[in-house]
Amino acid sequence: MTWADNIGAALRGLNANKLRSSLTVLGILIGVAAVILLVAVGNGSSQAVQNKIKLLGTNTITIVNRGRFGRGPSTTGTQTQASTITAADVAQLEDPTQAPDILTVSPVITASETADYQAASTSVTVTGTTPTYMGAEDYQLEAGQQITSADVTNHALVVVIGQDLVTNLYEPGTNPIGTDISFGATQFQVVGVLANKGSSSGEDLNDVALVPYTAAEDQLTGYATSFTELIVQATSSKTVNAAENEASDILASDNHTSVADLPFTLINESSLLSTSASTNETFTVLLGAVAAISLLVGGIGIMNIMLVTVTERTREIGIRKAIGAPRGAILGQFLTEAVMLSLLGGIAGVTIGLIGSRFRIVGVKPVVAPTSIIEAFFVAVAIGVFFGFYPANRAASLRPIDALRHE
Amino acid sequence: MTYLGNGQAPLLPSELSAPDGSAPAEQRTAPVIALRQITKTYRLGEVEVQALRGVSLVIERGEFVAIMGASGSGKSTLMNIIGLLDIPSHGRYWLDDVDVRNLDELALSRVRNRKIGFVFQSFNLIPRTTALANVELPLIYAGVKSKERRQRSEAALEQVGMTDRMHHLPNEMSGGQQQRVAVARAIVTNPSLILADEPTGNLDSRSSEDVMAVFADLYAAGRTVVLITHEADIAQYAERVVRVRDGLILSDERMVDATLARPSLGSAP
Numbered sequence: 001m002t003w004a005d006n007i008g009a010a011l012r013g014l015n016a017n018k019l020r021s022s023l024t025v026l027g028i029l030i031g032v033a034a035v036i037l038l039v040a041v042g043n044g045s046s047q048a049v050q051n052k053i054k055l056l057g058t059n060t061i062t063i064v065n066r067g068r069f070g071r072g073p074s075t076t077g078t079q080t081q082a083s084t085i086t087a088a089d090v091a092q093l094e095d096p097t098q099a100p101d102i103l104t105v106s107p108v109i110t111a112s113e114t115a116d117y118q119a120a121s122t123s124v125t126v127t128g129t130t131p132t133y134m135g136a137e138d139y140q141l142e143a144g145q146q147i148t149s150a151d152v153t154n155h156a157l158v159v160v161i162g163q164d165l166v167t168n169l170y171e172p173g174t175n176p177i178g179t180d181i182s183f184g185a186t187q188f189q190v191v192g193v194l195a196n197k198g199s200s201s202g203e204d205l206n207d208v209a210l211v212p213y214t215a216a217e218d219q220l221t222g223y224a225t226s227f228t229e230l231i232v233q234a235t236s237s238k239t240v241n242a243a244e245n246e247a248s249d250i251l252a253s254d255n256h257t258s259v260a261d262l263p264f265t266l267i268n269e270s271s272l273l274s275t276s277a278s279t280n281e282t283f284t285v286l287l288g289a290v291a292a293i294s295l296l297v298g299g300i301g302i303m304n305i306m307l308v309t310v311t312e313r314t315r316e317i318g319i320r321k322a323i324g325a326p327r328g329a330i331l332g333q334f335l336t337e338a339v340m341l342s343l344l345g346g347i348a349g350v351t352i353g354l355i356g357s358r359f360r361i362v363g364v365k366p367v368v369a370p371t372s373i374i375e376a377f378f379v380a381v382a383i384g385v386f387f388g389f390y391p392a393n394r395a396a397s398l399r400p401i402d403a404l405r406h407e
Numbered sequence: 408m409t410y411l412g413n414g415q416a417p418l419l420p421s422e423l424s425a426p427d428g429s430a431p432a433e434q435r436t437a438p439v440i441a442l443r444q445i446t447k448t449y450r451l452g453e454v455e456v457q458a459l460r461g462v463s464l465v466i467e468r469g470e471f472v473a474i475m476g477a478s479g480s481g482k483s484t485l486m487n488i489i490g491l492l493d494i495p496s497h498g499r500y501w502l503d504d505v506d507v508r509n510l511d512e513l514a515l516s517r518v519r520n521r522k523i524g525f526v527f528q529s530f531n532l533i534p535r536t537t538a539l540a541n542v543e544l545p546l547i548y549a550g551v552k553s554k555e556r557r558q559r560s561e562a563a564l565e566q567v568g569m570t571d572r573m574h575h576l577p578n579e580m581s582g583g584q585q586q587r588v589a590v591a592r593a594i595v596t597n598p599s600l601i602l603a604d605e606p607t608g609n610l611d612s613r614s615s616e617d618v619m620a621v622f623a624d625l626y627a628a629g630r631t632v633v634l635i636t637h638e639a640d641i642a643q644y645a646e647r648v649v650r651v652r653d654g655l656i657l658s659d660e661r662m663v664d665a666t667l668a669r670p671s672l673g674s675a676p
Contacts, residue, residue: 002547002553005547012535012536016534016535315531316533316534318531319527319531319532319533320533320544320548321516321519322490322492322519322525322527322531323519323520323525323544323545323548323592324516324517324519324520324521324545324548324549324596325516325520325548326512326513326516326517326548327512327513327516328513329548400492400519401487401492401493404492404527404531
């Protein structure tokens with residue numbers, strides 16, 4: 001008996017009960033499509049997080065006074081905390097002997113201001129900082145130059161503006177470099193323009209204007225002993241955690257306290273995001289598991305139908321055995337039928353899964369994992385073999401005389 | 408791939424010998440069937456039923472034997488044992504000089520396939536499968552290639568006069584036609600023995616005559632035919648009638664008139 005004979009016989013058998021066969025195929029179809037789709041959805045949301053990590057730069061730590069968590073624009077420094085981040089802290093953190101894993105430390109003072117240029121006006125978050133800030137936060141210059149150390153020392157009234165200011169204040173085609181923008185009463189000269197950075201979790205990364213922190217203290221926030229936050233850049237993405245520990249140790253000894261009682265919060269962006277990425281992975285595995293259960297249920301459907309089929313066709317099995325079908329031929333015939341069901345379900349499921357993953361699902365753009373297609377398909381076929389084997393073996397083990405007597 | 412494994416060659420006349428490699432059957436004088444003191448005991452719950460109480464029977468090549476008996480006489484049990492569908496409780500059975508006691512399941516299915524052609528009372532064609540495909544089925548299990556399979560099946564169908572119904576499904580044929588297809592299926596492997604269990608039991612008298620004419624032709628062509636029946640007029644087609652009652656052979660006689668009747672049967676339409 002060749003495979004062609006076998007497949008022909010199996011197709012005839014399935015064709016004899018079209019509705020029953022297609023419902024069984026549907027069970028496997030749903031399972032396979034669910035595995036592919038749900039894994040794609042999980043994958044899509046993980047990938048969104050991964051993209052966010054790339055966008056933010058992975059090797060920075062943000063240090064803020066406790067009670068202010070997050071990166072939102074701050075109001076002018078009304079610090080009620082006794083402990084503050086001071087220039088002395090910055091100097092210690094920058095010391096390579098005390099903190100070998102810290103590359104740069106950028107103090108940050110932020111202020112919300114109204115920016116005016118000629119008749120145009122817009123609100124903007126002004127960031128007073130040092131030259132290292134741009135590198136730490138992964139800003140690129142589009143034109144002009146960045147703030148220099150000399151600008152910081154000289155309290156120079158210069159500004160590097162983000163894309164939002166360019167579009168909101170300037171006529172298209174105007175070169176902002178060399179023009180003067182006023183924040184409140186003070187005029188700052190535009191020396192550079194930042195490249196477009198996109199947005200992250202609803203925060204517009206282009207809504208920015210960088211000035212020397214000394215100038216910000218002089219003109220915008222008034223002189224304060226504390227910075228709004230510090231951006232600490234580690235030497236590499238692998239040393240972020242070491243840099244975080246060094247920073248907290250230094251700050252703790254400066255403030256004569258323990259690391260646990262530190263009045264600052266150290267926000268390690270990359271660890272936050274990798275936590276969220278691993279949460280996402282768990283989520284993906286869970287989704288896949290739920291889908292796999294439906295595949296399993298589909299397999300039980302195959303077994304159920306095959307048991308019914310074997311019972312219905314007991315007499316046929318008896319005839320076949322009487323005319324000399326060996327055990328293996330009967331086993332092969334019914335196993336082929338079961339595998340055919342799962343194969344059809346697998347093919348249809350992959351098709352439906354691929355079509356479905358072209359649409360946005362619960363706000364996530366699904367990213368199909370090729371391995372999930374291959375796995376789901378082969379698991380479906382394996383399920384056909386596994387759940388088909390018992391009924392097929394039952395058919396093959398029937399004694400011809402009993403099978404022939406079956407009514 | 409063939410289920411007979413090891414690239415077993417398709418059925419050839421020279422292979423119709425015993426699996427032990429003894430000489431081809433045609434050259435032997437050994438009987439097709441030799442039963443010695445066969446008993447069969449069934450258990451029906453608490454009760455033991457002795458269906459056969461010691462049957463000894465020898466059927467030579469080319470014989471047309473009718474086994475007659477009322478229902479419950481044990482004739483069906485005898486037929487199942489002869490057809491290797493059932494195993495005796497005691498006693499020995501040689502089919503073509505091979506002691507079937509020594510055969511395993513795979514060998515038994517092979518012997519059923521190659522040495523025995525079954526014809527059943529209820530035709531037992533595979534449903535939703537054409538006459539031709541039904542006849543091809545034993546050859547599929549024998550591992551015959553599709554081209555040869557088709558030629559031999561068509562020849563067998565021609566022999567029973569069913570060439571024009573070759574592509575019909577069983578439910579598109581009358582009982583007599585179905586039974587003739589079943590006979591074609593039984594002879595397609597060129598078996599040593601054609602075993603028919605009440606082949607006319609479900610047929611009207613006209614169809615019965617058609618089917619019996621086919622058996623008479625097979626006998627005339629030198630085939631060994633064993634027919635199980637309870638109808639005396641059907642048994643008359645045979646040259647030898649074995650009567651069974653209560654699990655024992657009651658009589659075993661040669662019908663002289665059967666040989667006389669044969670020429671007229673041979674010319675029957």
